Amino acid sequence: MTDIVITLGSGKGTWTYLVELIKRENWTNVIVVTNAFGAENFTVEGKQLTFVIIDDRKKMRLLVEDILPQLKLSGTTVALNMVSGEGKLHMAVLASILKTGLGVRLVGIKDYKVTEL
Numbered sequence: 001m002t003d004i005v006i007t008l009g010s011g012k013g014t015w016t017y018l019v020e021l022i023k024r025e026n027w028t029n030v031i032v033v034t035n036a037f038g039a040e041n042f043t044v045e046g047k048q049l050t051f052v053i054i055d056d057r058k059k060m061r062l063l064v065e066d067i068l069p070q071l072k073l074s075g076t077t078v079a080l081n082m083v084s085g086e087g088k089l090h091m092a093v094l095a096s097i098l099k100t101g102l103g104v105r106l107v108g109i110k111d112y113k114v115t116e117l
Contacts, residue, residue, distance in 0.1 A: 001028045003078050004107070005071070007093055008034035008042055009085035017109070019044050021081055025114045028074055033067060033093050034085075056089060063092035068099055077103035079114075 004027045006018055022030055022044045031050045032042060039051040052070040054063055078097055082090040097104055106117040 001026050002075060002105070003027065003029040003031065003073050005031045005033065005073075005078055005080050005093060005097060007082045007085035007089050008032050008038040009089070010035060010037050011084070014084035015042060017083055018042075018081070021107070021109055021114060022047055022049075024109065024112070025079075027079070029072070031071065031073070033089065054089070054092075056086075060088050060092050060095075063088070064095045064099070067092055067096040071096055071100060073097075073100060073102055075102070077105055079105050079107045081107055083108070 008018065029050060030047060031052060032038065033052045033054060034042065035056045036053055039053045050072070052067055054066055058066070080097065082093065107114055108117055109115070
């Protein structure tokens with residue numbers, strides 16, 4: 001399968017969507033980029049999650065420096081979903097993934113299935 005990286009913001013409005021996204025596919029690794037609040041409170045029953053915990057008060061450049069060394073990705077492409085969180089986090093995560101040299105597939109749920117956008 002494929003690794004998936006998701007961004008997780010503090011607002012719980014998108015958490016249910018992300019739980020479904022994680023459950024609907026047999027991901028090799030699930031990497032959740034979030035702040036301390038998200039790491040303490042977000043769970044998906046029956047799934048192993050790897051948290052990359054960031055300080056969302058930092059500047060984008062510093063977030064990339066924090067995220068990149070923590071991304072342990074396999075394969076040649078990674079699935080990415082940025083439905084949760086803010087733009088600064090999205091930019092830092094995307095920049096970090098691109099710096100690894102891997103391809104990116106943006107994924108979401110459509111008709112109860114994980115699909116590429």
